[in-house]
Amino acid sequence: MRKLSSFDLGLALCGGLVLLFVIAPLAGMVLHTSPAALRETVADGEVLRSIRLTLLASVAGTAAFAIIAVPFAWVLARRQFWGKGLLLGIIDLPVVIPHSTAGIALLCVLSRDSMVGRVAERLGFSFIGHPVGIAIAMAFVSLPFLIGAAREGFGAVPVRLEKTALTLGASPLRVFFTVSLPLARRSILSGLVMMFARGLSEFGAVIIVAYHPMVAPILIYERFTAFGLATARGAAVVFLAVSLVVFVALRLLAGRGRHVDD
Amino acid sequence: MLTIDGLSCRLGGFAISGVSFSVAAGDYFVLLGESGAGKTVILELITGLITPEAGRILWDGTDLTQQPIQRRNLGLVYQDHALFPHLTVRQNIGYALPRSEGGCIAELAERVGAQALLDRRPATLSLGEAQRVALARTLARRPRVLLLDEPLASLDVQARTGIRSLLRRLHKQGQTLIHVTHDYEEAVALASRVAVLEQGRIVQIGTPDEIFHRPRSRFVSEFVGIRNFFRGQIVREPGQAELVTAAGVRFALAGEAASGTGCIVFESLAVTVHTSRPDGSARNVFAGTIRDIEPVPQGVELAIDVGETVFALITRTSLEQMGLACGARVWVSFKSTAVRFIPDGDTP
Numbered sequence: 001m002r003k004l005s006s007f008d009l010g011l012a013l014c015g016g017l018v019l020l021f022v023i024a025p026l027a028g029m030v031l032h033t034s035p036a037a038l039r040e041t042v043a044d045g046e047v048l049r050s051i052r053l054t055l056l057a058s059v060a061g062t063a064a065f066a067i068i069a070v071p072f073a074w075v076l077a078r079r080q081f082w083g084k085g086l087l088l089g090i091i092d093l094p095v096v097i098p099h100s101t102a103g104i105a106l107l108c109v110l111s112r113d114s115m116v117g118r119v120a121e122r123l124g125f126s127f128i129g130h131p132v133g134i135a136i137a138m139a140f141v142s143l144p145f146l147i148g149a150a151r152e153g154f155g156a157v158p159v160r161l162e163k164t165a166l167t168l169g170a171s172p173l174r175v176f177f178t179v180s181l182p183l184a185r186r187s188i189l190s191g192l193v194m195m196f197a198r199g200l201s202e203f204g205a206v207i208i209v210a211y212h213p214m215v216a217p218i219l220i221y222e223r224f225t226a227f228g229l230a231t232a233r234g235a236a237v238v239f240l241a242v243s244l245v246v247f248v249a250l251r252l253l254a255g256r257g258r259h260v261d262d
Numbered sequence: 263m264l265t266i267d268g269l270s271c272r273l274g275g276f277a278i279s280g281v282s283f284s285v286a287a288g289d290y291f292v293l294l295g296e297s298g299a300g301k302t303v304i305l306e307l308i309t310g311l312i313t314p315e316a317g318r319i320l321w322d323g324t325d326l327t328q329q330p331i332q333r334r335n336l337g338l339v340y341q342d343h344a345l346f347p348h349l350t351v352r353q354n355i356g357y358a359l360p361r362s363e364g365g366c367i368a369e370l371a372e373r374v375g376a377q378a379l380l381d382r383r384p385a386t387l388s389l390g391e392a393q394r395v396a397l398a399r400t401l402a403r404r405p406r407v408l409l410l411d412e413p414l415a416s417l418d419v420q421a422r423t424g425i426r427s428l429l430r431r432l433h434k435q436g437q438t439l440i441h442v443t444h445d446y447e448e449a450v451a452l453a454s455r456v457a458v459l460e461q462g463r464i465v466q467i468g469t470p471d472e473i474f475h476r477p478r479s480r481f482v483s484e485f486v487g488i489r490n491f492f493r494g495q496i497v498r499e500p501g502q503a504e505l506v507t508a509a510g511v512r513f514a515l516a517g518e519a520a521s522g523t524g525c526i527v528f529e530s531l532a533v534t535v536h537t538s539r540p541d542g543s544a545r546n547v548f549a550g551t552i553r554d555i556e557p558v559p560q561g562v563e564l565a566i567d568v569g570e571t572v573f574a575l576i577t578r579t580s581l582e583q584m585g586l587a588c589g590a591r592v593w594v595s596f597k598s599t600a601v602r603f604i605p606d607g608d609t610p
Contacts, residue, residue: 158344160340160342160344161344161346161347163306163311163331163338163344164338164340164344165346165357166310166311166331166332167309167311167331167332167334167336167337167338167400168332168337168357168358168399168400168402168403169332169333169335169358169403170332170357170358171332172332178357179346182348183346183347183348
């Protein structure tokens with residue numbers, strides 16, 4: 001075996017420190033939580049309801065916005081038009097603004113004083129404090145992840161394949177569904193997973209639009225401020241476990257597409 | 263009849279200017295041009311993948327210029343084949359077919375010799391196999407015209423012979439083809455008509471005979487390179503093969519591998535001119551009459567009638583020393599190893 005140089009050792013040290021930085025706090029939190037406290041949290045209906053709400057709201061937000069965001073990502077990948085750079089900047093805006101700001105901005109659009117809010121109210125419904133409002137807040141801050149990944153995926157599909165499909169008599173719509181979409185699938189799936197995961201963890205925007213019903217990050221925060229660290233830790237560990245299981249499962253599912261493409 | 267009328271477009275620093283030609287039903291039209299002369303762009307303009315700035319595309323008098331790509335029914339096969347990597351060969355060939363015609367897939371595969379490949383993925387195919395599949399996929403729609411972008415360029419010699427013979431067979435079956443290439447050999451071997459493209463502009467259109475034997479400009483003459491090409495039937499003689507042309511002239515080839523019909527090509531530089539019958543080892547020795555003397559940058563080119571017109575390139579000094587003029591009787595000789603045979607590849 002080749003002898004390790006001091007450079008290699010330095011690199012290994014950097015890697016180790018980064019890993020430690022990510023894992024240590026999480027591991028510390030898990031190890032500090034007693035099995036009894038965990039059992040208690042798992043049995044707590046409020047925690048489970050909140051986790052279920054978080055998962056469902058993020059899935060719903062991701063799915064609903066994917067329907068319009070994925071075709072739009074194709075346009076961004078394929079078409080050149082005036083002001084495209086500006087448009088791309090606007091799309092990434094939710095990532096760079098503070099999420100509480102995003103929440104306030106959404107509130108302005110969705111509250112009972114706004115036009116959208118008034119229309120919703122007339123239909124006997126309010127976005128504020130409603131799972132739909134939560135899903136919208138989650139989607140608002142996480143949509144750029146999906147659009148970015150899908151745009152990159154479509155960009156990597158050779159234009160010639162789409163052109164060839166057109167010369168074979170396929171309509172542009174058929175080309176999109178039979179050529180562009182399947183070939184960009186891997187990136188789109190990965191973008192969906194990222195968008196979903198980002199929505200799951202959203203706190204700032206959601207708390208402003210809907211404190212109740214409580215999503216998991218808000219529940220954890222509420223328990224921390226009301227009862228202290230020990231109580232919050234139980235809920236935090238359970239939410240961490242659920243998030244990890246879902247995230248890893250989705251990653252594996254998205255990764256399986258790879259073999260089909262190659 | 264496909265008519266291209268004054269097609270123009272600019273792309274970056276590159277322009278196609280006023281390209282016009284027509285291709286009759288059943289023609290094998292070869293567009294010959296250097297790389298970067300705009301050959302692929304012309305195909306994309308015809309199919310509608312690029313919108314022209316000026317000009318029209320007509321099929322039997324109907325204007326296709328404004329029609330959407332998918333309704334033109336002009337089949338395009340790219341040089342890199344552009345097979346859909348996520349579909350099997352069967353699904354690729356069936357892409358253009360309505361579900362009710364799924365049964366045609368095997369028939370199409372058989373037509374191009376790809377019947378054994380149906381369950382494979384494009385990534386596992388050789389270049390020649392991929393070319394066959396791409397042809398079958400395009401033929402599935404029964405295109406009015408089959409447009410081929412450098413169909414033989416990336417293939418090895420063996421695959422090239424196979425695809426060449428397949429293209430000739432399609433032509434014989436009545437398929438109209440437009441084939442773009444930078445290789446004059448393909449024009450010699452396949453074309454019923456040839457157009458030469460120079461910097462986005464067509465400089466000469468004609469039969470292969472007109473283009474190669476009567477190039478209208480220096481560019482055409484230099485680009486097509488070879489002046490001596492003859493079509494004929496191979497006759498085996500003990501120890502060698504000979505190609506017999508329609509005029510009955512027999513050219514000797516090196517080796518015995520050649521068979522069937524095909525073309526031979528040899529450079530005018532390889533042809534030596536003598537004032538009396540030469541001695542020596544050259545297998546090809548003919549007596550003939552000088553029909554034309556044309557100055558070219560490297561010297562002078564003599565067109566000598568030996569039953570077929572053979573072109574010889576000699577220096578001005580040689581011309582003067584031998585005192586040659588039009589109408590003079592001379593002998594020409596060249597080695598059989600200088601002669602290259604391009605088989606039609608058809609099974610006899």
